[in-house]
Amino acid sequence: MTRRAALVAGLASLGSSALLKVVPIEVPNLLAGPKAPPLKDWPTLDALAQTFIDTRLTPGLSLSVMRKGVMLYSKGFGVATIDTDEAITPQTTLRIASITKQFTAAAILLLQEQRLLSVNDPLSRFLPDFPRAGEVTLSQLMSHTSGMGDYVNRQDMAILTEAQNRDYTADDVLKLIRAGKPLYRFGPGLGWAYSNSGFTLLSIVVEHLSGLSFADFCEQHLFKPAGLNHTVIDRDCATANTAARGYTPSGRGFDPHVPASPSFLSGAGAMRSTSEDLCQWHAALLGGKVLKADSLTAMLTPALLRNGQPAWEREGGTEPLNYGFGLGVGTVDNHRYCTHGGRINGFTGHLRSFIDEQVTVSILYNCDGGGAARFGAAQKALRVEASRLGLEDAVKV
Template sequence: MQASVDTLMRDYTGDVPGAAVLVLRDGQPLLRRGYGLADLETGTPVTPDTNFRLASVTKQFTAAAILLLAEDGKLSLDDPVRKWLPSLPASDDAITLRHLLTHASGLIDYEDLMAPDATGQDTLDQVHDIDVLHLLEGEDRLYFAPGTGYRYSNGAYALLALVVGKASGQDFATFLRERIFKPLGMDGTVAYENGISTVAHRAYGHSLVDGRWVRTDQSSTSAVLGDGGIYSSIDDLARWDAALYDDRLLSDAMRADAFTLHNPIHDEADVDGYGYGWRIHGEVLWHSGETIGGRNVIIRWPQRHLTVVVLTNRNDPEPYRLAMKIAALYLPDAPARD
């Protein structure tokens, strides 16, 4: 199998931005391998403990933080978001935490509210979760009435990170570390804050520009934690995956709720609907993540106890189809996407 995966990963091999690949069955790694370089400037190779910026794969951790607080009795998923963030406009009265979790809020995309000169690579002024709140405070319009539609919302998950802070009395990064990462032994995983935390064994993002790879590691939105700010490795994600099968972190009932299709989706390939931080397609739970200079995916077949993770530090290609081809090697009846 490794030789077949190596063939699929040939474009990530050598002195190019690389990838880490994990295949788990019944909690055991069938494949655990790095390809290419984590940093072209230093020639550092990708290994299984290389930490990549997860981008939107972060959302499952943000969702889990909210669910932990619900189990603690600190909040309810049906709480209005304005109970926790009262500075939001009255037009958001009907938005609940559940709507935020399932992209059913109708919130305006915060990226579209940023000044044109505040976007792009290497921007000096980065947006943080609290800045997302401030951007949305001035918007008295929604794309649709809460609960009546689906529109993927990074802003919703930035607001959820702020709610975690309000309900727990800890900042979001500390809550994640104390309630999720440390208990699960995810020692290298961090919600990265420049000047506060560090990322060990860090992969740096790269983009192909005019035929050569250049470092493109940060953008104006890279500091927003709730929608995409976690760094992790395939080794730590193996620990996370294991916790999704039992009650060591969340109760059986809460996990089942997270993996339930709450909001149908009709216009995205390989997606029937959204749970809490997970896309759902038949028996498959998955999520992708895209950031400047990096693209990732985690795909789970819980009933078959198989998981495939592909983390990359390059802007292209999107690795979902690659991960499905890897999965097809281990699940002969799984469709390999072209």
């Protein structure tokens, strides 16, 4: 993935009518940015990450920590592919699942900046035949407050297996979403319910308005401006099935998983990326290189239900979390942060940024954990330690 650019040196020589010795002179590259400082040595983080491999919680993981656009720590542990024993690195592309959703929200906000839509527009403006589309706004789709069900988690095994081996049109996916029983769990704006359906509908809106595929729109208007060189949406199922292999734990060790087709998941979870690229994404997003200030504020502001209450708040635990547009937002130990996780067959990921300190933690695993409680507990421990070290480093500066 991320490659360190080679320094360019030139040779200058002195000459005259007399024969002079040619003296090489180093010419600085004035276009190059400041040299990146050496990465941090964080043994406690190394140990926690290596524990995942030693206890066979995942074949591999990549972990990167960035502050203000400067990489502090970036390492891979374990293997990317079991069969070949290929090492995983922070430049290994892995599926990021629902971390995709913040990119989808950013795409909608970009279209609003271009005056092509408003987040308060009803879905019926773009999909007039969709049931109850006149009652649902784009902002409700972006904040999981539309009341809509979830076509991904609702499907039977036969459809999910098919989704690993075929490509879908927007009409194909719309039919799957509309077939939900019930299509709506509750009335729009009356509650919070996680919905992949809503974000896939948003990506269809992006395609309708832009005239581009969702993959092309993201590449041109999000990935390139943010400086993401290894973040993609695969163009077809065949490419997706060969790009990255994820695993599920079993009694035999790990069983390989074929990912769902990108065209099946679309704006809900079709992307793959690297831990370094995801850090760069948040540096660009929070640094104003992707969205205007008003759009970013909207993205990070907890959405409200029709009764004026925050869209979602996790009860109990130590991290009350509300939801903005494609991102969870909250405060822990007086540090404001935005976050999103992702999990899909064979892959798990987590991306979190502390907004004021501009510290970002990105962790990607080529394993879905199989629902094991100890996988979740180990994830949290790794995330907490990476966050602690990143924040401590920010205080020192």
